[in-house]
Amino acid sequence: MNFREIMVSSSSGPYAIRLGNGIREQIPDLLQTLGFPKNEKVGLISNETVRVLHANALSSRLEKKGYPVVNFDFHDGESYKTMDSVMSCLDKLLSVKWERKNPLIVLGGGVTGDMGGFVGSVLLRGVPVIHVPTTVVGQVDSSIGGKTGVDHSEGKNLIGSFYPPKAVWIDPSYLETLSLRERRSGLGEVIKYAMIGDKKLLEFLDSALETLASKNFDREVWEKAIFSCASDKARIVSEDEKESGIRMNLNFGHTFGHALERVTGYQGLLHGEAVGLGMIVAARIGTLLGITEKGTEEIIVDFLQQAHLPYEWPKEIAYRDLERYLRNDKKSSSGMVTLVLPVRPGEVVRTNQYELSVLGSAIP
Numbered sequence: 001m002n003f004r005e006i007m008v009s010s011s012s013g014p015y016a017i018r019l020g021n022g023i024r025e026q027i028p029d030l031l032q033t034l035g036f037p038k039n040e041k042v043g044l045i046s047n048e049t050v051r052v053l054h055a056n057a058l059s060s061r062l063e064k065k066g067y068p069v070v071n072f073d074f075h076d077g078e079s080y081k082t083m084d085s086v087m088s089c090l091d092k093l094l095s096v097k098w099e100r101k102n103p104l105i106v107l108g109g110g111v112t113g114d115m116g117g118f119v120g121s122v123l124l125r126g127v128p129v130i131h132v133p134t135t136v137v138g139q140v141d142s143s144i145g146g147k148t149g150v151d152h153s154e155g156k157n158l159i160g161s162f163y164p165p166k167a168v169w170i171d172p173s174y175l176e177t178l179s180l181r182e183r184r185s186g187l188g189e190v191i192k193y194a195m196i197g198d199k200k201l202l203e204f205l206d207s208a209l210e211t212l213a214s215k216n217f218d219r220e221v222w223e224k225a226i227f228s229c230a231s232d233k234a235r236i237v238s239e240d241e242k243e244s245g246i247r248m249n250l251n252f253g254h255t256f257g258h259a260l261e262r263v264t265g266y267q268g269l270l271h272g273e274a275v276g277l278g279m280i281v282a283a284r285i286g287t288l289l290g291i292t293e294k295g296t297e298e299i300i301v302d303f304l305q306q307a308h309l310p311y312e313w314p315k316e317i318a319y320r321d322l323e324r325y326l327r328n329d330k331k332s333s334s335g336m337v338t339l340v341l342p343v344r345p346g347e348v349v350r351t352n353q354y355e356l357s358v359l360g361s362a363i364p
């Protein structure tokens with residue numbers, strides 16, 4: 001089978017992203033090619049939902065090819081992205097005498113990926129991690145670049161590490177079992193890549209967004225969209241692994257998006273939906289500051305509408321509800337926050353730090 005390959009540079013050396021419909025069937029062979037011999041233990045970390053849909057099948061496939069598999073499942077949901085969940089996973093792996101050479105395959109969405117990656121980074125001071133993402137957010141974003149994360153009651157992803165994986169294997173056909181709402185939510189991240197600098201993706205979305213947002217899953221169109229985003233992410237993290245420059249652009253829409261997720265207790269809005277609204281707020285702030293060109297907010301709204309994503313601010317949420325969480329955002333300090341604001345579609349700027357209280361005027 002012909003798969004696309006994207007290389008990523010990292011402080012721990014380069015790694016390859018392999019992408020293509022059907023790659024899941026090749027996973028045992030890919031593992032062997034990567035240098036993990038048969039008969040040696042492999043961890044398959046997933047969650048209770050993905051276990052039934054995909055992890056059992058992968059586990060059997062690996063066993064059939066001669067890999068003894070140790071399975072572990074997190075509970076499903078952002079509310080379980082906690083150190084308790086991480087500890088349960090570490091307990092399980094240590095109880096079977098894990099060794100540094102044994103790899104962990106992390107199969108699931110961004111929540112599983114962030115926690116599985118963190119487990120990999122701290123277990124025995126680091127064991128090999130291979131990400132096999134199964135959501136849109138996972139495939140276009142979170143599995144690439146080595147950021148791991150665990151939530152704390154003070155805020156999202158406040159615990160974590162930079163831990164580059166050994167490989168990322170992306171099979172778009174995994175998305176077929178995602179709910180339509182989850183798939184559409186992932187389009188929030190896809191739109192983000194177009195807005196922050198991928199002009200070809202902007203053009204592609206003009207014609208393909210309707211197909212991507214439709215009930216019927218079009219494998220080819222999805223593969224193209226994921227390839228564009230994964231290539232963008234690979235380029236950005238290769239240039240700026242530790243987020244001191246261009247990688248910050250990936251936070252476009254996220255400062256307010258994360259705060260919205262927190263304020264709704266991760267119940268009201270999905271990640272990509274919150275990011276979509278966050279992009280609108282960023283455009284409004286940019287307009288207030290004279291940075292964002294006229295018409296940009298309307299283009300974001302138009303994309304969100306085409307993707308069937310929310311584009312109106314939830315009436316029950318006021319700025320003062322968000323402020324506490326904005327203050328706790330990792331990118332804010334002393335009440336000031338660095339923002340990524342759109343100049344026009346396909347171009348963003350990182351601003352100087354702004355006093356948080358002035359930002360409220362962008363929220364209705």
Ligand SMILES: NC(=O)c1ccc[n+]([C@@H]2O[C@H](COP(=O)([O-])OP(=O)(O)OC[C@H]3O[C@@H](n4cnc5c(N)ncnc54)[C@H](O)[C@@H]3O)[C@@H](O)[C@H]2O)c1
Pocket residue numbers: 047049050053076077078081108109110111112114134135136137138141142143144145146147148149157174175176177178179182271272
């Ligand atoms: N590390 C990074 O760079 C990075 C980047 C972006 C987002 N994130 C993190 O990712 C998380 C969001 O990820 P997400 O949107 O993938 O959420 P998620 O992991 O919660 O997955 C969403 C839902 O889809 C289910 N699911 C996963 N794969 C499925 C499949 N193939 N079929 C059916 N159901 C499936 C999950 O069980 C879950 O219920 C957040 O915690 C965010 O902080 C991390």
